[in-house]
Amino acid sequence: MVPFRAGHLLPSVQGADSFSFHEERAFLRQRLVFLYKTLFVLSASFFGVTAGAGLLLHHRTWERVFLTPGACSHLLSILGALGCWLTCRNAVLSIRALKWLEGLALVGLLYLLKVSSYVTNDVYALLLGTTCASISRAVFIPTSVRRTFWLSLACALPDAPLLALSLHNRSADSILQPTVDALLWSAITVILATLVCRTIYGLRQQVRDAHRLGQYTLLEPLGAGSMGEVFLASHALLRRNTAIKVLRPDAGGQDLERFEREVQLTSQLTHPNTIAIYDYGRTADGLFYYAMEYLEGMDLAKLLAVSGPQPPERVIHVLSQVCGALEEAHGQGLLHRDIKPANLFLCRRRGIPDLVKVLDFGLVKQLGGTEEPGSAEGPVLAGTPLYLSPETFAAPEKVDARSDLYSLGAVGYALLTGHHVFEGPSASEICAHHVNTPPTPPEVRLGTALPADLCAIILRCLEKQPEARFSSARELRTALEACVHARAWTELEAEQWWEAQQDAELEKTFVRTNPLALSQTLVTDLSHRAA
Structure with missing residues (x-):
């Protein structure tokens, strides 16, 4: 979360057009x-x-x-x-x-x-x-x-x-x-x-003007993405909460180009499991921002911190929804490249108590396009080391849609076991494990029996060679829906779980020592790194 407190703004009655x-x-x-x-x-x-x-x-x-x-x-x-x-x-x-x-x-x-x-x-x-x-x-x-x-x-x-x-x-x-x-x-x-x-x-x-971006007024911080900070905001006319992502003031030219690409490409996606973009703008003093739908719930990193390993049927339910969002993105030639628990948000909505939203397309890449703005000097390592595919580190110029499936498999592994696929004291050691070390089977890591079909799907997503994985998000979703426990996670169970969290106020118990807390996004120039 962002160590910043915007506070609640106190508008003047005369001319407070940013408030209802x-x-x-x-x-x-x-x-x-x-x-x-x-x-x-x-x-x-x-x-x-x-x-x-x-x-x-x-x-x-x-x-x-x-x-x-x-x-x-x-x-x-x-x-x-x-x-x-x-x-x-x-x-x-x-x-x-x-x-x-x-x-x-x-x-x-x-x-x-x-x-x-x-x-x-x-x-x-x-x-x-x-x-x-x-x-x-x-x-x-x-x-x-x-x-x-x-x-x-x-x-x-x-x-x-x-x-x-x-x-x-x-x-x-x-x-x-x-x-x-x-x-x-x-x-x-x-x-x-x-x-x-x-x-x-x-x-x-x-x-009021200092906390105002176009027709939006910032109210309080919600979190941070790979390139900026996210705030709860109020629209001058519409009576609904909105989330505003603001580019960091110290961001350079490459960050600005990446930020603009993020909103332009994400706005093309309309899948219900992808965050919706409402607006995009730039303030008079040059601050870039975009407005998106405000979500109530918790990301999967917080879910694991407060609730630990999840039931297999719920893991299937979550991964299938993410596959739907990735299927649309990959169909338009877009790669997310930063699939991790913190970028997958679990919403509580009436009728769909466990709706997943894919967030933060800040590292999105167009297939066939350039790797990064200004990256002519060499390839760039982009993503979160704990969830990187082997080819992202070994040959980032060859990354395709199957890299996102590897990251999603790592997320499924974490949801099942409560641990990362690989852990280590440094990012380079973790990346080396992704390239060379076979993953421990989920049931062995958890120390208890798990559905064999779901474990096999997770391990296939975590194959070192992209050719050995599922060829597409649709194929992965089809495999998940064919599992024995598919559709076993009912709306009633989801509602009961959310009620339990609300009663116990577990949303406030994010433990910093949780093994899944370390998941920082990494963007590294590999032009001077030895092969």
């Missing part, structure tokens, strides 16, 4: 709940402290503490904040209703506090309340700069007149200076709130 209407409303509602909850807690705490001081320190009666006009106005503002908090949290409101609640309710609550400050002749509370409320709203609520300016101005307008009224018993000269000060502080409050909103609004836009 529902997501905008949910986000605004969440922020209003937080704002009014904060105002309720702070206002109630302030009233509680002042009331306690009046009762305990100044020995006032409860009537003088709770029944004065100022106290009643303060209590009404507290109840209003509580009502707004509960309404935003529990009621289903439209965006327009939420905006009215954000604007009028906030101004109304602040005016109640202003009345309380006016009655008690507390000038500092009057100005401080306006400043705190206006700046808090600019920080918490996602909105435009213009809306923030007008609402802040509406909040600050009564301060100077109320202050002048509270000083009506003084001389004109003594009233003028505090009134001018109040006007200045009100202007500062409006300017600060507007600047804060502009800064935060701009940062939100930058974050």
Whole structure:
């Protein structure tokens, strides 16, 4: 997995075209709940402290503490904040209703506090309340700069007149200076709130744009392929999850050509067991990406890590589906060249609980085409050493469709036994085993009896000479469907297995020490390597 945390993006309500209407409303509602909850807690705490001081320190009666006009106005503002908090949290409101609640309710609550400050002749509370409320709203609520300016101005307008009224018993000269000060502080409050909103609004836009690729917005990482990273994404208009594969920013020219070839060739494949490509694009700053269907489930590497060796009937079910996808690809002259458990994804879908999807055609090759972009200097070793066919290492220019069948046989071996066909401390040693060492029969490796027909099919796929293997994916699929245990893996068994995994949350128990964890893709120039 990718050691990266994109996080959940926080869109602004104005101009957040990468998010749906529902997501905008949910986000605004969440922020209003937080704002009014904060105002309720702070206002109630302030009233509680002042009331306690009046009762305990100044020995006032409860009537003088709770029944004065100022106290009643303060209590009404507290109840209003509580009502707004509960309404935003529990009621289903439209965006327009939420905006009215954000604007009028906030101004109304602040005016109640202003009345309380006016009655008690507390000038500092009057100005401080306006400043705190206006700046808090600019920080918490996602909105435009213009809306923030007008609402802040509406909040600050009564301060100077109320202050002048509270000083009506003084001389004109003594009233003028505090009134001018109040006007200045009100202007500062409006300017600060507007600047804060502009800064935060701009940062939100930058974050949104930084995580946006065309009509897609990246939400969180899903994994990594041979040439890039894969993210869960949201489309600006369509309400369905999408997976986005992004080419690494440091990728060179050959990687870019390979990445473009991957999406162009994969998009030609329409088999239900091949990942579907939706879109392809390039951002203004030159970042390449393509969009594909989002899959829910686990790849076969994770399946083996959390569940170990699989029943023979399930292995047949999985391998047969992969054969279908390879049959179409090979029929169009395309080789995958990186068949391994991590590139075979097991989906849980209604009606087909064990649907396999072939992923990551990043090393796909067209039969009859050039080996790699810019590979005129010599042949290139491409694939995962643990699943390479012997000819891929010994003579990569002679690789054909039977090489994919060898890799698929190695995947079947791993599914049956829980171990790689060959293991070793280095890639070169593993490749040497593929070229020279006969594989241990699956039943011997597992230490228990396995169906003879399925083991024979696996071992035939693992033959050193391509001529000794199955000639095509269709022939391999036909052989698998003729096994005794073919079609013995039922939908009911698959559903029960998935339910067991969900109940036990085994998807979270990927063990790093699992013997199948090491399966990195390798692309190596062999032009300077001795034969």
